[in-house]
Amino acid sequence: MKSRSLPAASAAVAVVFFLSATALPAATAIVEHTFVVSQVNMTHLCKETLVTVVNGQLPGPTIEVTEGDSLAVHVVNKSPYNITIHWHGVRQRLNCWADGVPMITQCPILPNHNFTYRFEVAGQEGTLWWHAHVSCLRGTLHGAIIIRPRHGADLYPFPKPHREIPIIMGDWWEMDLAQLDRDFMNGSVFDHPNASTINGKLGDLFNCSGAVEDGYVLDVEPGKTYLLRVINAALFSEYYLKIAGHKFTVVAADANYVNPYTTDVVVVAPGETVDALVVADAPPGRYYMVAQPSETPPPDPPIQVFVTRGMVRYKYAHDSGNGGATLSSGRSEEEEEGAPPSDDVPVAPEMPDKYDTMTSFYFHGNLTSLHQPCRPLVPAQVDERLFIALGMGTVCRRGQSCKRSGSDESIQVATMNNVSFQLPAAVAAPLLEAQYYNHNNTAGGGVELYTLPDRPPRAFNFTDRAMINWGPEEAPLEPTKKATVARRFRHGATVEVVFQSTSLLQSDSNPMHLHGHDVFVLAQGLGNYDAARDVARYNLVDPPVRNTVRVPRLGWVAVRFVADNPGIWYMHCHYEFHLSMGMTALFIVQDGPTVDTSLPPPPVNFLTCDHDNSLIQDEFYLQTKESEVSHINGVRKLR
Known part of the structure; x- marks a missing residue:
């Protein structure tokens, strides 16, 4: 069949075709x-x-x-x-x-x-x-x-906002991002962005030869409510977001409604989304919106991060009490035109310390699901349990024996239960397609899948800070392997996963994202997970439902999900260096017994x-x- 190229997109214009206004x-x-x-x-x-x-x-x-x-x-x-x-x-x-x-x-x-x-x-x-x-x-x-x-x-489970605004936090990189990925795959974790952004703008903390960069500006009207749809698209950093003089009411996370939670700071890890209401109830003026990346404290290797800021700017409204001749600001209509005058000094919020990880821990711990009639219940019976230790290790560049602990003979990799993910080099077709046409439901296309273990190969003190840097404590745990890591689940099985962050060669948190499913976040904690102690803390009534779950620094999180969506689903850390370095596994959900529970063939x-x-x-x-x-x-x- 002859192919044709698509016409290029023109301006982003929405066209609505409708049958009637009521339909x-x-x-x-x-x-x-x-x-x-x-x-x-x-x-x-x-x-x-x-x-x-x-x-x-x-x-x-x-x-x-x-x-x-x-x-x-x-x-x-x-x-x-x-x-x-x-x-x-x-x-x-x-x-x-x-x-x-x-x-x-x-x-x-x-x-x-x-x-x-x-x-x-x-x-x-x-x-x-x-x-x-x-x-x-x-x-x-x-x-x-x-x-x-x-x-x-009108059917939002919270007051209808005046406006809805995406707030996307990200990085600005001057280096080639494809080269960045190659550096990560080669074990380098020393590259860093050149700035942080809000909706693509760097903000006035950055400058070019003394001229400040443009920043994002949100114009608001006094008394109006705004829904901020906050997204963290950064490759590296979790962000703390604050607006001076204002509070947030968090109403949703990862497209799941939560019980309204009032806070002066929103914390969003890479991959996460948070919906928060902001009421423009401060005295009219200009207020900084600040996005600050968090940073793991020493002795972790330092990663350079950058704070950025935008602006919340009040429009000055007419005072209708005397015929509209006088403005609420007391200024002329020429000065009005929707914005405060330039001599208004913006107000800056007080931000958490850059090494403060507990603000994130408490923010995520305060989220609970909003009760709704259609909300699924937490399954009480668990069919499979996994304990997944998240850390770093090394593999030899050549052969199975080499010098490690930072030697050029080895490459640093990211791991799950001491295995680092590697896609086969000579795969001829996507693994999903190979599996679909392999009626034995085994690894298709000649690809050998390595089963993700139930737990790491050996138990150790996962959060021992002495293992953060090269040394005798971490050396026995450093050797690892690379493989196409996968885990198969029976259709309909309830799976419980405890993710344990470790201190192996770094002690960062880990935002873990599962494709194709949402998970119930049952509990989180600091230190080493202890089932005998921590199962009693599980929230089985109204746990938050997420697609990306932040595993705390030197801590753990327990999640539960139903494997009812057939296919091969990526499960990985959303820090890009962890993903590129192998902190990934494939969760393979098998077909169910009926057509409606089985993966259809590839689309035409x-x-x-x-x-x-x-x-x-x-x-x-x-x-x-x-x-x-x-x-x-x-x-x-x-x-």
Whole structure:
């Protein structure tokens, strides 16, 4: 079949096709976007940097859908890199094919090729996000996904906000991100970003030859309520977010509603999302919005981090009490024009200490699920239990014997239960496809899978600080292995996992993300997990439900989930250096006994790895004359 290239995306304009004003809220729709991945030059800190982005913007386009809608995202790869897009937190029910992990669920989209992702967004409301799942490119290839209730925002379980605003925290890198990934895979953890960003802007703490960088500005009206959809897209850092003079009411996390929780700081680890209400109830003025990366305290190796800040700026309203002639600020209408005068001094918040990890521990520990009629109950019976120690180790560059402890003969890797993930070099097809067509339900395509052990090979004091640096305490635990690590689960099995952070060669926290499933976060603690003591602390009534769970520094977290979504699902740390260095495993959920509990075949025109010619395009383009196609981001069509 002859292929055709997709037309380039034009400006992000939403077009709504409707049958009637009353039918729209109840009708599901197909929402279509075109993502053109290309490289553009962006200038920050007096330097022009070539950046890989979607549709020429950073962050990329926001996808807005209503619960129950379907998405069709046409990805046009005009970059020099292989690309896949992962829809972070979207459960992809019976649709593992659209999960977007290279050579696990799909072949990558090669340069000058196209591919269309199609999936439903059902049974979820709130904030998720999308990002590249190739090397470190998610640092610039990312954007928000907003899922609204089926019958309108009036059905939020909290006061309807005046506005909803994505707040995406990230990094600015002057180095090539593909090279960054190669450095990580070679065991180097010494690269660092050059700045932090809020919605792609560096803010006035950074400057170029004395001229400050632009910062993100949120204009607010006194008395109005704003819903901030906070996303951490950074490669390295957990962020503390504060707005001077204001408090947050946290109402959701990872597209799951929580019992409203009032705080002056929101803490978001890489991969996590938090929805928080902010009421503009401070005296009119300007208030700094500060995003501060956390940093692990010594003796961990120092990683340079950067604070950034934007601005919350009050609009000055007319005083209607005397005919509108006088402004509430007492200034003229010429000074009004929506913003405070320039002589107003912005107010800065008091931030936590950069080594403060307990603020994050308590923030995450205070989250509980909001009771709703359709909320699933925590399964009481557990079928499988895993204890997964997260740490670092080394493998020999050549052979099985070498000098370690920082020697050039060995490479530092990240591990789960002393095994570091490695995708086979000579895999001809994605593992999901190989497994689907292997009727024995064993490893397909000649790939040997290494079973993730129930627990680490030996017990030790997982949080002994003496093991953070090279030395005699960690040396016996340092040798590890690389393999294609996987764990199979019977369909419908309830799985309990205790993630234990360790002090092996570093003591950082670990934001663990499971594709295709949400997990109940039963409990967290500091130090070594002790089942005899800690099971009694489990919250089996209203635990928070997450797709990314932060394992505390030198601590643990216990989660439980039902393996009811067949496919091969990535489970990994969302710190990019941990991911690139191997802190990953495949969770393989087997088919259930019925058609409705089994993975369907790959979709028509699924991406293949031969790439003999340009890709066959989806039926939307085959059935539409090219001259009639005006493909614009956010096109919404009723079914």
